[in-house]
Structure formats: structure tokens, C-alpha cells
Amino acid sequence: MGKRLAAIGLIAPLLVFLALFFVWPLAIMMSNAVSSPGAVRALPATAEVLGDWDRTSPPTAEMQTALVDDLRAIDDDQTVGDITRQLNSAKSGFRTLMAKTVSAVREDTGALDLVALDKRWGQVPFWQAIAAATASPYTDRNLLAAIDMARSPTGEIVSLPATASANLAILQRTFVIAAGTTLACILIGFPYAMVAASATGWKRQAMLAAVLLPLWTSLLVRTAAWFILLQDSGLINRLLQALGLIDAPLALLFNRTGVIIAMTHVLLPFMVLPIFSVLIAIPANLLPAAASLGANPLRAFWRVLLPLSLRGVVSGSLLVFMAAIGYYITPALIGGPTDQMISSVIAFYATGAANWGMAGALGIVLLVATIALYVVYDRLSSSGTERP
Amino acid sequence: MRVLKITFALAAMTFLLAPLVAILPLAFTSSVFLNYPVPSYSTRWFAELFTADVWRRAIINSLVIGLGVTVLATVLGTLAALGLRERKLLFSGFLRTTFLLPMVVPAVVLGVGMQLLFVRMGLANSYLGVIFAHTVIAVPFVFVNVAAALQGVDTRVERAAASLGASPITTFRRVTLPLAIPGIVSGAVFAFATSLDEVVLTLFVAGPNQRTLARQMFSTIRENISPAIAAAAFLFIVGTVLAALAVLLIRRGNTRRAP
Numbered sequence: 157m158g159k160r161l162a163a164i165g166l167i168a169p170l171l172v173f174l175a176l177f178f179v180w181p182l183a184i185m186m187s188n189a190v191s192s193p194g195a196v197r198a199l200p201a202t203a204e205v206l207g208d209w210d211r212t213s214p215p216t217a218e219m220q221t222a223l224v225d226d227l228r229a230i231d232d233d234q235t236v237g238d239i240t241r242q243l244n245s246a247k248s249g250f251r252t253l254m255a256k257t258v259s260a261v262r263e264d265t266g267a268l269d270l271v272a273l274d275k276r277w278g279q280v281p282f283w284q285a286i287a288a289a290t291a292s293p294y295t296d297r298n299l300l301a302a303i304d305m306a307r308s309p310t311g312e313i314v315s316l317p318a319t320a321s322a323n324l325a326i327l328q329r330t331f332v333i334a335a336g337t338t339l340a341c342i343l344i345g346f347p348y349a350m351v352a353a354s355a356t357g358w359k360r361q362a363m364l365a366a367v368l369l370p371l372w373t374s375l376l377v378r379t380a381a382w383f384i385l386l387q388d389s390g391l392i393n394r395l396l397q398a399l400g401l402i403d404a405p406l407a408l409l410f411n412r413t414g415v416i417i418a419m420t421h422v423l424l425p426f427m428v429l430p431i432f433s434v435l436i437a438i439p440a441n442l443l444p445a446a447a448s449l450g451a452n453p454l455r456a457f458w459r460v461l462l463p464l465s466l467r468g469v470v471s472g473s474l475l476v477f478m479a480a481i482g483y484y485i486t487p488a489l490i491g492g493p494t495d496q497m498i499s500s501v502i503a504f505y506a507t508g509a510a511n512w513g514m515a516g517a518l519g520i521v522l523l524v525a526t527i528a529l530y531v532v533y534d535r536l537s538s539s540g541t542e543r544p
Numbered sequence: 545m546r547v548l549k550i551t552f553a554l555a556a557m558t559f560l561l562a563p564l565v566a567i568l569p570l571a572f573t574s575s576v577f578l579n580y581p582v583p584s585y586s587t588r589w590f591a592e593l594f595t596a597d598v599w600r601r602a603i604i605n606s607l608v609i610g611l612g613v614t615v616l617a618t619v620l621g622t623l624a625a626l627g628l629r630e631r632k633l634l635f636s637g638f639l640r641t642t643f644l645l646p647m648v649v650p651a652v653v654l655g656v657g658m659q660l661l662f663v664r665m666g667l668a669n670s671y672l673g674v675i676f677a678h679t680v681i682a683v684p685f686v687f688v689n690v691a692a693a694l695q696g697v698d699t700r701v702e703r704a705a706a707s708l709g710a711s712p713i714t715t716f717r718r719v720t721l722p723l724a725i726p727g728i729v730s731g732a733v734f735a736f737a738t739s740l741d742e743v744v745l746t747l748f749v750a751g752p753n754q755r756t757l758a759r760q761m762f763s764t765i766r767e768n769i770s771p772a773i774a775a776a777a778f779l780f781i782v783g784t785v786l787a788a789l790a791v792l793l794i795r796r797g798n799t800r801r802a803p
Contacts, residue, residue, distance in 0.1 A: 159632075160630060163627040163633050170624035170683065173683075177661075184660045185660065347552055351549050372787075373784055374777070375743075394580070499650060512656070526648060526653075
């Protein structure tokens, strides 16, 4: 019992730290994605009064008083702007109505007859819009927008026109770049791991060192290095020109090719190492055994080695793909405007546009995809036979 | 077949190592362009690195933040790894997975949440905030390394110490800790390296005063690329090689001592 308590005492600091600085930030990010902007928090009294309203009977004086009190309590134009935008998107006419009302409320500190001020305050649809906006502190607007959908005025979920949003295109692009990188990693990493596993002594050590050294090197250093190699007058273009293979320099920087080359370089170790560890666990006499039973080398590879090493390939692919979909630095530095992946868009919404709702919604999409891939990877690597 | 194998292996190794080799000589170029050919060699970009205000401050910031992260992550990760040795603990598998999750979650997603949280907590644009942010992603490395080292510690040795009259604290100090030290040191090195190379979280939580070396390199590549990048990269690579050697030496020293 005492031992168990001591163990809990040792684990507690890290647990508390991660709860505070890992779980909480993610929770805030997610709650930002699903919470309504402005209106509910800014109009608490109105929200309470409208909660009891049947949404069809004429507006009451009580509702008017609550709204006037709430508007009076708001002292910054930012909040007023947020509310107006939200209400106006639900019912047009709010822009002028709110401007008029807010200035009247600010001039006059006494009781105010809103209907006398503007007769639209006597109409049910305007109050319905406020009631709808303040009814729930949660919204699915951002999550739907993250996949290019929206709710129609009647509440149905519809696709946005292709011109209105580009998030699906970005998700698709992220998927294409990550899949391309994974494929390139398999094409280079699988044979590489096979050659390394069949080599012995210093040759194997050298091949492994060539994988580990880049892995330990700073990501920024590697990205900067690719920047140097890929530029128009860089070493690669110069070499190809010197060999007479090309006349004019190939465009390798700020485009898709460059991004995939650099990302493949960065993620290749995560493909080679799992495959290698599976391969060296395969008994060395299996292939000679297959050969002695009459299988030619190709058949021995196809029927014996490939099925056995497939686990390593799948683990490596999951790792590479999972890391690739969340990549930010390499596409930001090596890619052009049309190579930016979901992470760049999240960063843009968060730091450029200060739209935390959209940043959070796209963050949820990326987080869910990553965690799902990780769960599959985790199952795969723990369910199998013991790893070497 | 054999020729094909060798050619492929050499080509792939070139692909893996060429970028690291290509950037090193440019650290000593006298030109203002980050490109070959190098007209003549000079140390002007190292001078730039250590005298220009932005670079010097970035280096100092990186060292201060890196040390803070190393201490915090090493303490938290080591304690947790020690705690998780207790096998009867409920949810120990769940906790193990949880402690590794920060490695998996995309940095941009975490960065958005941290930016929002740190503003609320008053940690935005502060050294402490950056240290906490980096520690979150550095701690799994410490945990993994220490847990692996502890797995190699035979519990019978500790029981033997206890049976010979050593108190739990003496057993820990004289038996467990010396055996776990290589794991702790490797973890600390990884934690420092993680902090040194971190850009994304830094972009979200650090202010202009906490600009780190990695952050400064990021914006230099993005805005006005200069050979100062190569000089900084040179320092990074030398640091990496030294750290790797240190880890290897400690591991080797330990395996020699082990029976």
C-alpha cells in the first residue's frame, strides 16, 4: 500500500504538469471551435429572458429592458461588432438596427422604448434571431466550415459553393503530399532496410549511421540544407546541367517536388528503422531454405520475405504518414503558396486572422486524424510478437 | 545484383547525408549568398552570429530556455518513470501511453491551444511560458530513456541491498540511481536538443524577447536568407555530434560496468 502511494506521488508531478500544459490547451482549442462567438457571453440577461419566450408571441417590455441593460454593459466596439456580424448573418437589417440602437443606448442612460426608436424591434423575426444566437453556447458552424459545409437558414447541413471555401481542397492536398511522401519513403526505405539487414559488420553500421545522423540533426538545419541544394543555381541543378541532362535549371524550390523531396529526407529514418528491426528478426536461414525447396530468388522474396516484412512497412508507413499530415516547417519554407498544408492554414487562422474558432475546428480535424493513426500504430506494434 | 545493391545503397546514403555535408562549407563563405561556389573562406558569418544583436540574443535565449527545459523535463520524466516501475499500479499502461502522446500531437494544434491558455494565465510572451511549452514535448524523451534504463535494473539487486539493511533512500541513492544515470543523461540530452530545435510552439507562445536560435533561423530562411544560417547550422551539427558522442560514451561506460 505504501509502495503504491509512493509510486503515485512520483507520477503525480508529471501528470499535473501534462494536465495543465498539454490537456488543457487542447481542451481550450476544442472548446473554441464549438463555442459561439460573442452573443451569448455578451448578452447574459437577454439570453435568460429569451429562454422563457415562446418565440412566436409579440416581444415584451421585459425583453427590451434586458437587451438595453446588456448593450449598456458592453463598453468595447469589438464585442458590438462581433454580435452585429453574428446577428446580421442570421437576419439582414441588424447592421443598421444595432448601430442605431447602440448609439441611442449610449446617449441615454434612462429607460428606453426600443419600439419607438425603431419599429423593427416590434417584429418577431428580429427577436427570433437573437433568441437563436443566444440559445446555446455551442455551435457546429466552425466544424462544418472546416469541411466546407454550413447550415442553411432552415437548419439543414449543406455544402458550400466551391468558391466560398477551400478547406476541403487543403485537406485533400495535405493527404496527397503526405501520401506522396509515404510512398517515396517506402520506395527508398524498404530496399534500403533490406540491403542494410543483409549487410554485415562496418557496412551495416555505416548504413545505419547514415540513417541516424540526419535523424539527430536539427530539422531546421536539414530544411535550410535542402533550400541550398534545391535553388535554381543550387548544387542539384548545377550538377544536372554539367552532366548535360538539362538545359535550363529545374524549378525545385517553392513547389510540390521540393516539399516532397525534403519531407522524404526528413521522414525516411522513420520508415527504415521499423522495417530494419523486423527484417533482422527474420531467421537468416529462411531464404536458403526456400531456395533449397526450389524457389527462385524472386519467388523466395515474394512468398517469404515480403509477407514477413510487411508489418515493418505498415508501421513505418503509419509513422511517416502521421508525422507528414501535421508538418508545418518544411512546407512553410520549401513550398510555394499552393503547397501549404492544413497546419499552415491553422497557423494562419490563429496568428494571422485571429479566428480561433476556425483554427480550433481545423485543429480538431488534424488531431482526430493523427490520434486515429496513432491508435492503429500502437495496436499494431504492441499486438505482434516480441520486438527485437 | 550485387552491383545494383551497392549502387542503390550508395545513392540512398548520398541522399541522406549530402544535405548535411553540403551546408557545412557555406558556414565559412565570404560571400553574402548562401550558395556555391565559395569565393573565399572567412569567419565573417560566425562573427555576425556572435556580434549581431538578434543572433547573440537568440543564442542566449536558446541556452537559457534549453537549460530550464532540461532541468524541468528531466526531473518530471525521471520521477514518473520511477513511479511507473510499481507494477500493481492501476492504469499503468494508460499512463505510459499518455506520457508519450505529446510526441504524437501535431505541434501546430498544441500551439494554438497553448497560445490561448497562456494569454489567460499571463504566461504569454514570457520565458516561463516557453519553457513550459518546450517541456511538454521534451518530457516523453526523458520518460522513454529513463524507463528503458530502469527496465534493465534487476530488482533483485535492490532487494539484496534492502536485505543487507539499506534504507529505501540509501538503496535508491546507492543502487537504483547509479544504474539509471545513463538513461537520465540521455534523456536530458534529448530534452535539451528538443528545446533547441523547437520552432512551432515558440512561434505561438514566445514574444519578440524570447526569440530563440531556431526561431531566428526560421524567419531568416523565410525572409532574408544569408550564410549566417549555415554558420548557425554548423554550430547545431557540431553540437549534435558532441551530444551523440557523450550519450555513446556514457552508454559504453555503463555496459562495461554491468556484469
